[in-house]
Amino acid sequence: MSSFCEDRVVIVTGAGRGIGREHALMLAAHGAKVVVNDLGGARDGAGADAGPAEEVASEIRAAGGEAVANTDDVSDFAAAKRMIDQAVDEFGRLDAVVNNAGILRDRMLVNMDEAEWDAVIQVHLKGTFAPSRHAAAYWRERSKAGESVDARIINTSSVSGIYGNPGQTNYGAAKMGIAGFTIIAARELGRYGVTVNAVAPGALTRMTEDLGSGGELSEEELARRSPRWIAPIVTWLASADSRDVTGRVFEASGRMLAVAEGWHRGPTIEPVDDPTKIGPIARELVKSARLNAGMNGKDMDGGLD
Numbered sequence: 001m002s003s004f005c006e007d008r009v010v011i012v013t014g015a016g017r018g019i020g021r022e023h024a025l026m027l028a029a030h031g032a033k034v035v036v037n038d039l040g041g042a043r044d045g046a047g048a049d050a051g052p053a054e055e056v057a058s059e060i061r062a063a064g065g066e067a068v069a070n071t072d073d074v075s076d077f078a079a080a081k082r083m084i085d086q087a088v089d090e091f092g093r094l095d096a097v098v099n100n101a102g103i104l105r106d107r108m109l110v111n112m113d114e115a116e117w118d119a120v121i122q123v124h125l126k127g128t129f130a131p132s133r134h135a136a137a138y139w140r141e142r143s144k145a146g147e148s149v150d151a152r153i154i155n156t157s158s159v160s161g162i163y164g165n166p167g168q169t170n171y172g173a174a175k176m177g178i179a180g181f182t183i184i185a186a187r188e189l190g191r192y193g194v195t196v197n198a199v200a201p202g203a204l205t206r207m208t209e210d211l212g213s214g215g216e217l218s219e220e221e222l223a224r225r226s227p228r229w230i231a232p233i234v235t236w237l238a239s240a241d242s243r244d245v246t247g248r249v250f251e252a253s254g255r256m257l258a259v260a261e262g263w264h265r266g267p268t269i270e271p272v273d274d275p276t277k278i279g280p281i282a283r284e285l286v287k288s289a290r291l292n293a294g295m296n297g298k299d300m301d302g303g304l305d
């Protein structure tokens with residue numbers, strides 16, 4: 001076992017399956033003590049089952065690591081506090097929270113119902129806010145008590161949000177919101193010794209298995225789409241070594257590791273107070289501005305890279 005994350009206590013949400021499971025296993029393999037959170041529901045968020053979190057925690061312990069399971073709903077404010085308290089009670093401290101839990105309820109906007117919107121916003125956005133909020137309060141308290149804090153929040157965004165994938169206004173809005181949350185929380189929490197970054201992953205998991213042709217992929221392609229490719233950057237971000245990097249969104253998959261660049265002000269002119277005169281001026285501004293990125297992350301509307 002490596003000592004890269006030795007003595008780091010890390011919570012990984014949604015770690016019973018997919019990408020979060022790989023985060024938990026790799027963090028533990030590098031010496032971190034892990035709280036493995038997972039609700040144990042169906043892909044659309046329905047139901048709950050203690051199995052997945054406990055299975056991953058047992059797997060870590062069987063390999064000689066330290067882990068405990070937690071089956072709280074990350075989007076429940078009081079439950080999220082219990083999860084932070086559990087890490088401190090079990091391991092004496094908390095160093096990083098990896099907000100990874102997520103669900104999908106894809107639908108074109110014209111057909112999306114209120115429950116589909118609410119569920120996705122609740123799990124992703126509130127499920128990022130609630131653990132982060134309680135962890136931040138814990139770290140601020142430590143910092144104000146004169147302790148040296150070197151802590152991390154690592155969120156999970158998506159190219160669906162930051163670049164814009166049709167059929168996912170709910171999910172994309174949440175994931176773009178998480179990117180914004182990351183930048184703002186980074187600016188707020190730096191003074192307490194806390195960095196805040198995000199990953200925008202790409203992998204074949206239960207969440208994405210219906211979206212592509214999983215059954216027809218070669219061994220090589222399956223290996224490239226493995227969720228394990230996201231874990232190295234997350235493990236590094238959780239380590240003490242990453243303390244100088246904050247407010248960034250990293251795209252990570254078996255194809256690439258990249259930094260997604262945020263919004264910047266483009267071409268600018270003096271304000272115009274007559275709406276009838278704005279047309280040609282606004283068109284000229286748009287013409288001289290960079291195009292929004294497509295789903296390939298470049299200045300065009302492309303497919304998935």
Ligand code: NAP
Nearest residue numbers: 014017018019039040041073074101102158202203205207
């Ligand atoms: P996954 O295999 O479905 O895993 C998501 C995990 O989140 C599940 O283990 C699920 O637990 C857990 N979860 C859901 N709601 C929860 C809640 N309220 N409280 C606690 N845990 C909860 O999907 P994945 O692909 O690994 O996704 C992980 C993250 O990456 C998500 O945030 C997703 O949006 C993001 N992402 C994935 C991709 C991709 O290509 N796979 C791309 C972009 C972003 P149960 O099902 O056991 O309840």
